[in-house]
Amino acid sequence: MLQTTGLGVKGSGVTGLEVRGLHVRYRVPAGLGRKPSYVDAVNGADLSVAAGSSLGVVGESGCGKSSLARAICGIGPITSGSVSVGGVELTRRRDRAAARRVQMVFQDPTSSLNPRRTIGSMLRELLTVHGLRTGAAVDRRAAELLELVGLPASALGDRPHAFSGGQRQRIGIARALALEPEVLMADEAVSALDVSTQAVVVDLLHTLRAELGLSLVFISHDLGVVRAVCDSVAVMYLGTIVEQGPTEMLFESPRHPYTRALLDAVPRIDVVRPPGSARLSGEPPSPLDVPTGCPFHPRCPVAVARCRTEQPVPVEIDGQTVSCHLWPHGS
Amino acid sequence: MPATGSRYTFVWHRLLQSVPLLLAVTFLVFLITKVTPGNPARTILGPKATSEQVSRLSHQLGYDRGVPTQYWRFLERLVHGDLGDSARTGNAVTSVIATHLAPTVWMVVASALLTSLVAVPLAWAAAAHRDSWLDHLLRTSSIFALYLPTFWVGLVLVRFVALPTGWFPVSGFGDGVTGHLRSVVLPAISLSLGLAPVVARSLRTAMIDVLESDYVAAARAAGVRGWSLFRWYVVRNSLSPAVSLLAVQIGFLLFGVVVLEVTFDINGLGSELVTAAVGKDLLVTQGITLVFALAVVVVNLVADLLLVVIDPRVRAS
Amino acid sequence: MTAALVDPLIDPLDNSVNERRSAASGRGRAKLVVGGSLVAAFVLVAVFAGAIAPHDPLKQDLLHRLADPGGAHLLGTDALGRDVFSRLVYATRVDLRVGVLCAVVPMLVGTLVGATAGFYGGVADTLVTRLIDLVQSFPVLVFFLALLGALGIPQAFLFLGPGELPVVIVFAAVGWIVYARLIRGEVLRVRELDYVQAARAAGLSRPRVLLRHVLPNAVNQTIVYVVLDVGLAILAMATLSFLGLGIPAPVPEWGAMIAENRPYFADQWWLVVTPGLSVSVLGVGLALVGDGLDDLLKQS
Ligand SMILES: Nc1ncnc2c1ncn2[C@@H]1O[C@H](COP(=O)(O)OP(=O)(O)OP(=O)(O)O)[C@@H](O)[C@H]1O
Ligand code: SF4
Numbered sequence: 001m002l003q004t005t006g007l008g009v010k011g012s013g014v015t016g017l018e019v020r021g022l023h024v025r026y027r028v029p030a031g032l033g034r035k036p037s038y039v040d041a042v043n044g045a046d047l048s049v050a051a052g053s054s055l056g057v058v059g060e061s062g063c064g065k066s067s068l069a070r071a072i073c074g075i076g077p078i079t080s081g082s083v084s085v086g087g088v089e090l091t092r093r094r095d096r097a098a099a100r101r102v103q104m105v106f107q108d109p110t111s112s113l114n115p116r117r118t119i120g121s122m123l124r125e126l127l128t129v130h131g132l133r134t135g136a137a138v139d140r141r142a143a144e145l146l147e148l149v150g151l152p153a154s155a156l157g158d159r160p161h162a163f164s165g166g167q168r169q170r171i172g173i174a175r176a177l178a179l180e181p182e183v184l185m186a187d188e189a190v191s192a193l194d195v196s197t198q199a200v201v202v203d204l205l206h207t208l209r210a211e212l213g214l215s216l217v218f219i220s221h222d223l224g225v226v227r228a229v230c231d232s233v234a235v236m237y238l239g240t241i242v243e244q245g246p247t248e249m250l251f252e253s254p255r256h257p258y259t260r261a262l263l264d265a266v267p268r269i270d271v272v273r274p275p276g277s278a279r280l281s282g283e284p285p286s287p288l289d290v291p292t293g294c295p296f297h298p299r300c301p302v303a304v305a306r307c308r309t310e311q312p313v314p315v316e317i318d319g320q321t322v323s324c325h326l327w328p329h330g331s
Numbered sequence: 332m333p334a335t336g337s338r339y340t341f342v343w344h345r346l347l348q349s350v351p352l353l354l355a356v357t358f359l360v361f362l363i364t365k366v367t368p369g370n371p372a373r374t375i376l377g378p379k380a381t382s383e384q385v386s387r388l389s390h391q392l393g394y395d396r397g398v399p400t401q402y403w404r405f406l407e408r409l410v411h412g413d414l415g416d417s418a419r420t421g422n423a424v425t426s427v428i429a430t431h432l433a434p435t436v437w438m439v440v441a442s443a444l445l446t447s448l449v450a451v452p453l454a455w456a457a458a459a460h461r462d463s464w465l466d467h468l469l470r471t472s473s474i475f476a477l478y479l480p481t482f483w484v485g486l487v488l489v490r491f492v493a494l495p496t497g498w499f500p501v502s503g504f505g506d507g508v509t510g511h512l513r514s515v516v517l518p519a520i521s522l523s524l525g526l527a528p529v530v531a532r533s534l535r536t537a538m539i540d541v542l543e544s545d546y547v548a549a550a551r552a553a554g555v556r557g558w559s560l561f562r563w564y565v566v567r568n569s570l571s572p573a574v575s576l577l578a579v580q581i582g583f584l585l586f587g588v589v590v591l592e593v594t595f596d597i598n599g600l601g602s603e604l605v606t607a608a609v610g611k612d613l614l615v616t617q618g619i620t621l622v623f624a625l626a627v628v629v630v631n632l633v634a635d636l637l638l639v640v641i642d643p644r645v646r647a648s
Numbered sequence: 649m650t651a652a653l654v655d656p657l658i659d660p661l662d663n664s665v666n667e668r669r670s671a672a673s674g675r676g677r678a679k680l681v682v683g684g685s686l687v688a689a690f691v692l693v694a695v696f697a698g699a700i701a702p703h704d705p706l707k708q709d710l711l712h713r714l715a716d717p718g719g720a721h722l723l724g725t726d727a728l729g730r731d732v733f734s735r736l737v738y739a740t741r742v743d744l745r746v747g748v749l750c751a752v753v754p755m756l757v758g759t760l761v762g763a764t765a766g767f768y769g770g771v772a773d774t775l776v777t778r779l780i781d782l783v784q785s786f787p788v789l790v791f792f793l794a795l796l797g798a799l800g801i802p803q804a805f806l807f808l809g810p811g812e813l814p815v816v817i818v819f820a821a822v823g824w825i826v827y828a829r830l831i832r833g834e835v836l837r838v839r840e841l842d843y844v845q846a847a848r849a850a851g852l853s854r855p856r857v858l859l860r861h862v863l864p865n866a867v868n869q870t871i872v873y874v875v876l877d878v879g880l881a882i883l884a885m886a887t888l889s890f891l892g893l894g895i896p897a898p899v900p901e902w903g904a905m906i907a908e909n910r911p912y913f914a915d916q917w918w919l920v921v922t923p924g925l926s927v928s929v930l931g932v933g934l935a936l937v938g939d940g941l942d943d944l945l946k947q948s
């Protein structure tokens with residue numbers, strides 16, 4: 001299944017990643033004598049990404065994108081809800097075989113590789129621990145993986161400091177691919193790179209996704225890139241996925257006021273937008289103190305009385321899912 | 332923000348925090364009699380005691396019971412001011428402490444004063460002229476100073492200063508206030524020679540933090556310069572780190588005093604402690620160690636409370 | 649005395665100094681060379697003490713008491729007619745051995761506890777944080793002194809000479825806490841780094857992640873401190889021996905030598921000056937190595 005190639009699987013409905021009602025809550029220990037408080041970083045997220053297709057996740061800083069990614073990857077807490085891959089549920093505690101099914105490419109190229117290990121020893125460790133290759137095949141596979149991401153086999157003997165940011169991200173991708181995952185999470189995997197390198201790495205991710213039939217979750221600040229390469233998009237606001245749907249539809253006819261605000265903040269949709277420049281009025285959101293009702297209501301230009309008290313439930317309209325009182329059931 | 336209210340809360344919190352600390356500290360001191368091989372009652376009474384005497388004391392101190400009971404007994408006796416009797420002289424440990432306290436207090440005060448008098452200006456100078464020769468000298472000397480054996484420095488000062496010049500007594504505590512003063516000068520110099528660069532170095536770091544802070548930048552922008560900037564902003568704001576630094580150092584300072592009392596034959600708590608430890612006079616060892624341990628707890632407490640007075644920003648955090 | 653405990657005071661890992669990295673690296677190398685040669689010299693003397701010392705350090709010769717330096721006795725003889733130079737040489741062996749043990753044993757124990765505490769959290773974590781508060785408001789060295797008195801001075805043990813075991817025990821009993829705190833803090837920092845998260849996401853076992861990915865990147869400061877601590881341990885041990893509580897007579901040990909030669913200091917000053925200088929020079933050598941290592945490690 002992993003080796004299924006070509007774009008044929010794209011949107012074919014083969015179960016890839018399924019997330020149901022995912023909740024992530026952090027305990028924030030407060031100082032002496034004070035009660036600990038909680039941050040609901042992800043508030044009941046539903047997602048599905050078919051094998052071979054890609055989902056973009058967008059939203060302001062602090063809205064819970066990384067928490068979502070880490071929970072799916074098994075390295076962050078899951079308070080409730082389920083994550084399944086290929087129809088099998090993966091809990092927080094995963095055995096080796098389960099862990100390997102979801103892999104992640106990290107944001108920071110400087111901290112994402114162990115500075116004391118050569119690239120070869122890192123890859124070999126993964127291949128042998130998981131028993132994916134033995135003997136001489138281990139080295140061959142390690143070289144193959146580097147080749148897959150466009151690096152020469154000679155890089156195996158070097159330590160991370162010998163590489164540029166873009167090269168390190170490639171190595172990070174090779175590391176994730178070493179385990180032959182079904183789902184690849186890319187959490188701001190290109191944000192730290194310069195623009196031209198970004199394009200190359202994004203390209204690589206999407207080529208590999210198509211060639212290997214992976215489900216790709218692509219988290220980004222950059223709406224332009226998401227529009228260009230993702231099959232569908234999920235928009236997050238304060239831990240909630242407020243709108244989700246096929247990319248073109250969502251960009252052409254955004255339904256949620258927050259999505260509209262995000263898109264309005266982009267002068268031209270295909271131009272790279274610097275992160276955090278969304279022209280949204282009102283206080284920036286604090287996940288420590290999520291408003292009652294619709295989390296977006298303090299900043300929403302079209303809020304009605306009911307928005308303050310009642311939390312909207314997701315409704316599906318033409319394959320697009322929206323959580324907003326403006327879109328009542330059955331409309 | 333009701334400043335006085337939070338100050339009282341802070342004081343309360345800090346006092347409450349000292350309770351478990353005091354329990355832990357007294358427990359450690361209590362352990363001194365526990366680590367000795369064989370029956371501690373025998374060690375305490377000395378070889379001449381009869382076995383009845385030994386078993387009576389064993390019972391009295393609770394050595395025939397479990398460790399918690401023994402510790403409880405120790406605390407009970409402590410509260411009643413009973414630290415037992417010296418195995419060598421038979422004197423009560425409390426009276427041993429009382430008679431030897433004064434020279435030690437002199438030594439501690441003199442050393443702390445001299446150390447601060449040297450360290451504070453040194454730190455100011457180094458912080459104001461960062462990366463100057465003075466700054467580098469301070470860094471280097473603080474590392475070297477750390478490895479100077481205080482007792483050896485003391486002996487060298489006696490041999491090459493006190494003996495040739497006759498300015499200072501070679502040993503003993505002298506008579507009267509001037510006599511005492513003259514006898515603690517060389518010990519204080521020996522101690523601060525090692526301690527002052529170390530303290531100065533960390534004070535310097537604290538002061539640089541202040542110098543680089545936003546409010547000093549604001550003051551500079553407002554035209555406050557030179558000495559007045561230093562006096563009003565840097566001095567005031569680096570006093571807190573200075574106080575806590577000196578408080579942390581108190582443990583090392585006390586050990587230095589113990590060693591120097593032996594070096595200069597000053598008959599204070601320190602030399603008494605060493606004599607007791609060498610002679611396995613367990614209860615005297617324990618009692619004097621307790622005094623030093625409590626001194627550290629109290630100094631830390633006072634320093635923390637002082638911080639609230641100096642720096643109103645300190646809250647119960 | 650452990651360096652990590654006085655760290656806020658000596659600040660060998662001063663990050664506030666804004667200096668150019670290349671300059672720091674150059675100075676780091678210079679410090680390593682100078683300090684390293686000093687330390688190497690002492691180590692060689694300790695290892696080849698038998699070949700270097702012209703006399704038996706314990707052999708008394710009452711006919712040649714307090715001989716002046718020169719001739720058969722490079723640094724003269726002490727009150728019992730023992731060759732001072734030979735005693736200094738053999739003392740190097742004792743002081744270095746105990747100093748290294750007093751730094752390394754607590755480091756190993758502390759690393760084990762601190763790594764477990766930081767990585768797994770739980771009771772061990774709470775314990776380490778509480779204990780460090782205790783150690784910081786306790787006169788540790790005065791306590792060492794009292795403990796050594798209560799322990800008495802037992803005989804030699806395995807490869808350890810007389811009095812060495814209690815010194816090591818007492819240092820380890822307290823020193824591990826300081827290292828545990830240090831390692832715990834580093835482990836807490838490193839375990840959140842992406843490459844550790846990646847290792848966890850890859851399903852590697854927790855001990856494997858800790859040993860192969862977290863620890864190697866968490867020990868830099870510890871390495872620096874352990875070097876500094878060897879010198880501080882030697883200093884503390886020499887002080888305790890001077891007081892009569894560390895290494896007992898007639899074993900040659902620098903602090904004990906100062907104590908035994910003290911009555912003759914007025915006339916034979918070298919009897920007291922040379923052992924003290926040995927402590928300081930070795931200490932400074934170790935400090936330079938530690939400081940230089942720190943400069944270099946900060947580069948990477
Ligand atoms: N371990 C944690 N403990 C407590 N709170 C956390 C923790 N991790 C994240 N948070 C909080 O949860 C919220 C969501 O964080 P998260 O990192 O998932 O956001 P994000 O969308 O990835 O932001 P960014 O775009 O800045 O990466 C933030 O408010 C953050 O402060
Ligand atoms: S629910 Fe109300 S507040 Fe929320 S986005 Fe819709 S209109 Fe705005």
Ligand SMILES: [Mg+2]
Nearest residue numbers: 065066067188
């Ligand atoms: Mg993030």
